[in-house]
Amino acid sequence: MSAAKVKEEYSESAGGVGGEETEADTQKMTGQSQVYTATRDTLFPKKITHTRTHALSLEWVFGMNPALPAYTLQDHDQLVVLYAGAHVGVIYNHTSNSQHILQGHCGPISCMCVSEDRRWIATADQGLKSTVMIWDSYSGIPVHTLFDCHPEGGIVAMAFSEDTKHLVTLGAEGVQCVCIWDWTNETDKPVWFTELNPEHGLQDYIIFNPNDSTQLLSSSESQVLFYSRAEGSLQYSTLEPKKLFSKTSQTVELASGSFSQSVFHWREPQILTATAAGSIVVWNLEDSAANQSLCVRTKVVALQEDPITALTITDSCIVTGDTQGCIRFYDEAFLLLTWYNELNLDAIVSISFSKECTEGYLEDCSLEAKPLMISRVFETERQIQCVTFDPQGLYLAVGFGSGAVHILNASTLQSDPEECFHHTDDSIHHITFSLDSKYLATADAGKAVTVFRLQTNKDSSPRWVYMGRYRSHYKPITDLLFGVHLDSTQCRLLSLGMDRRLVEYDLENSDVNKLLILSSERIEQSAVPTCMTWYPLLTEELFLLVASDQHKMKLFNSTTKMCRKTVCGPTYGSPVQKTLVLPRSEEPEVNSYYLTYITEDKVGLQILPLDGNPYKSNALICHPSGVSTFACSYDGLFVFTAGRSDCTVLSWEISINALEAAAALGGKDLVPFYTLLEGGRDGRFYREMEDFFYYCQIRHQGTDSMERRQVSTRIPLSEVPSLMRALAYFPTEQEIEDMQNEVKFSKYAETGKYVTDIDLEEFIKLYVNHRPVFSISSNELVEAFDILGARDNTGQPVLQRNELLKLLQARGEHMTEEEVGECFTTLLGLDEEEQEEKAGGGGGEQSEHDIYKSDSGESEYSLECAIPDEISLETFTGHILGFPSSAKQSGRSSPPE
Known part of the structure; x- marks a missing residue:
């Protein structure tokens, strides 16, 4: 539904701001949009029925963003307020104790505003792509979205005009931009905009003049700007605070950074600005013009001693909130009418009033506070x-x-x-x-x-x-x-570190002031483990599940610490940070176990057992600014996530049926794994994999054999490493051992026998789960040379040839001289005749062992000629490996600082 249609229907039905629909209108418009037919009671029906179509549904938001304002939407029959938490807006009905959550943003909400009649809500997020969403508060439906409004810095403030037709947004760019949008029309460009001089400071507040929508104001801690639309453009002028006069005509000098909020006077052409000194600055706009600088002689009214942090206008009253949590009401002459100073509040951030009629109001609108849980302060x-x-x-x-x-x-x-x-x-x-x-x-x-x-x-x-x-x-x-031994009730304790070590402690033999170590195992080569949990007893073995920063999940035998299975983990941007196995459902028809996890900013679910099927996992954004931890309910029906800096805890309802349905749509058996191959089941890569697979049978039987070939659908495990390398995946020796152990012991607990061969379908699963999720980037190669190399006279990192050869033999998985010689002979395309020619045509037969003799001081006749003394990144990638220059790929022309 277009925004213009929404506005047209709303205007017709409401008859202007604050209008009500009649029953005849509702009947007349049967079949029309849900926005048109919505009323104040639509959002919170008395009987709520949920049909969950997602594996995880946001069910409740605990806490709120304290830096953003809260708004009153209703307070007549029901008390309804609006506030923000993390990346969602929350419409909370205090009367029925229910929430409606406005979901649609991918980044944290940076600002929001409501229309004068509280019918329309606008929310904006911050991030690489700032998005503004406009919602109908009656139905909770988003009616319009503005994409990339301020792509360079996001949006810091916005406001609706009095007639709700226009929306103004204030960007947070280096050079701030003010844009006015006609959101009721299908347009992706503002109708008016202007850029602000950075000398005015960061403007973080903006509003329309309620009496004249062609005028606006914005403010920072030290500057107030006045805007007006004239001759089709948006112009602004500064209100100079240097010379201000009090009621006694005495000049008052305001300290820098003393302004808080500003508002337009409801009748007079004035702007009122609150200050940290507890006073109000009154700017007279009678003779104002939109110049670059406007010096206005005006006055300062001292109201109180405490700094004013919030200022608003309602019913011909000036309302202030201060750092002591006190709210005061003043009349037009700044005489105190009433105040509330026993609310036990922190500093007031914002003040909002309902715009509903006053007839039928309850005499006492105060809320009954329920007693807290016991608290304690650790001083x-x-x-x-x-x-x-x-x-x-x-x-x-x-x-x-x-x-x-x-x-x-x-x-x-x-x-x-x-x-x-x-x-x-x-x-x-x-x-x-x-x-x-x-x-x-x-x-x-x-x-x-x-x-x-x-x-x-x-x-x-x-x-x-x-x-x-x-x-x-x-x-x-x-x-x-902590855990328990499989064959006893003895307690176990394990720790996992970024040093890639899994340590188990000997609690049985430890005593007071005597903590002992039982074992310490290195479980990864290059990946950094991020978390671990006990894998459910789906087999007769007890496994420990460990996730890593390379988007892999591994199962380790709890006793031997042998890696028994490797699968691709969830790949939703960042690696898994923490995992939990959900309690098993008591429902007899639910037989599976499920895993919940968090990444840097997402929460997800995974169907067990793990097999690498990407369709068995589902995740969505929970805290865009980062999730710190999470927990699940005792019955496994809810997951709770806690944000790092957004001051919120979110409750997510789990729908196992939706998760299983999504997995079923991905296909059965090997179908989901075909999608992980380039080109799929019918692609060229799969055909090459088939050819290589059956060639391995011939290779194993001997390529020169003249005997009748034994056709089979399986190949021995010894051929798996060669087949992996033929497919451009070059596993380390440890990875080869892990792959072979995974197949070899896959059925040992059930049958007591080893598996010594593998078919094509099993190999495909092995390949997609063990290969790197992401290939090595040019930046990683640059970083490696920066760490291992030294600077040459041009400032570029280089490796000495001898140093590179020694590193290959002494670091990581050590290579022998013969292996180094064989690798470079293959990479550089050297054969025996070329070696003899490059060595000066010397006679005598040479062995592979004689190709490399640096430690013994003998001539490196082949490598000396083929590899320079100093190896740059371009030489290594282009000349030795045969790749395009990584430095050129990354666009770098100089070494990092």
Whole structure:
């Protein structure tokens, strides 16, 4: 439905601002748009029925963005308010305790406004592409969207005109732009706009004159600008604050940065500006003109001592809010009418009044406040970093930025002084209880794990004691996890670090002040693990699920720590940051397990078991500015996400049926995996894969064999590495071992036998899951040369030939001299005759071992001639690897700073 049609229908039905529909009108327009037929009661029906069509649906928003204003939409029969949280707008009905959530933005909401009659809502986000969405507040339906309004910086403020026909947006660019849009017409360009001089400071507030829509004002902390439309253009002038006069005609000098909000007077041609000094500046606009600078002699009215932080006009009254949470009403002569100073509020950010009629109002409109939960202030500690309840709900553990750990009574929030521990000055980042509530473990910024144990004595009540702190990692710890041994009830504790090590602690043999390590395994080569969780018992083995920054998920045998399966994880922008297995449903028809996870800014669901099928995963944006953590409800029906800086917690309702339906639409068996191959099932790449697969059978039987060929649908595992390389995926030796172990032990727990061969379908799954999700970028090559190389006389990073050859033999998976020689012979296209010619035609037979002899001091006759002493990035990628120059690809002409 077009915005023009919306405006036309709205004007006809409302008869102007604030009009009401009649029953005859509703009947006449049967079958018309939902926006036209909507009333104030449409958004919150008495009987609500939900049909969930998405795997995750935003069900409730806890908290709000404190930097943005809140607006009253209704307060007659129902109290309805509007506010923003994260990337959504929230219409909250206090009367029915229900929410309608305005979803549509991908970035955090930066500003919003409402029309004078509260029928229309405009919201804007910030990010690479700023978007403005206009909503019908009666139905909650978006009626118009403006894309890329201020692409260079987003939108910092906006407002509707009095007749709601126009919308003004104020950009946050380096050179700010003010745009006026006729949103009721299908247009993607503003009807008026102007750019502001940066000398005026960052303007962050703008409104229309309610008496004249051709006039506007904007303000910053130090400057007020007045706008007018004249001769088809938008012009502005500055209101100079240098010489201001009080009522006593005394000159008043205002401190820089003292302005807060400004409003137009409801009758006089004046602008009122609130200041941090508790006064009001009155600007007289009778003789104003739209010049570049306008010096107006006006007056300052001192109202109060506290700084004024909010200013608005309602019913011929001037209303102010200040830093002490006090709200005051003044008449036109600035005489105090009434005030509210016992609200126990923080500084007032905004004030909003309903525009409904006053007939039939309740005598008492105050809200009944329900008593909070018990609270406690920690005055001696620095910033709470993490909290957790124990599984039985008896204790609440709190980790502080000071390194302290307090174990509180979950009912009273009080603690025994002996159970307030401070064994490190490093900030606590992770804290968790064991499943039996007998152990508590923390991980801190010092890369160490600390363990506490609940000690029980017959003669005294249980108390927590310190067992020890172990610096088990040399890089930050990413996760901390308790578990139970598969064949016993003995508690286990594992930590995972960015050093790629998985450490298990020996809790059974540890004692007070004696924390022991059971094992420490390196589980990754280049990927950095981000989180871990216990995989459900879908087989007879117990696995540990570990996600990494390379968008992979791996299953490790919980005892041997052997990698038993590798699959592609969700690829929704950023890697998985944390995972949880949902509690299994009690419904008999639901048999599957499900995994929930968060990335940098998204929350998602995954169907188990993991197999790499992309259609079994679903995710959506939850906190555009970053999600810090999440949790699921005890019944697995809801997921809760907490934002980092947006001050909100979001509740997401899970629909397993919608998730399963989406997976079913992706196809069965191997169909979803064909989509991951270039060209799909009918493409050239798949045909080449088939050819290589069956060639491996011939190669295994011997290419020179004259015997009758044994045709089979399977190839031995020994051929898998060669087949992977033929498809341009070059796995490391560790990756080859992981692939072979994955197939070899795939059925061992059930049959007790190894699998020694693989068919084409199994190979396709193995290939798409093990190959890198993203290829190496030119920036990564540039970064590698910056780290490993030295600067030449032009400032470019270069590697010495001898240094490169030594690195290949000493770093990563070590290569032998023979392997180095063979690789360079192949890459450079050298054969034995060319080697002899380049060596000066010397006689005698040479072996591959003689190609490279740098350490022994003998001549490197082939590599000396083929590779220069200094290897630049262009030489390495172009001459040796045969790729286009990475420096040219990345557009770089100079080394990084």
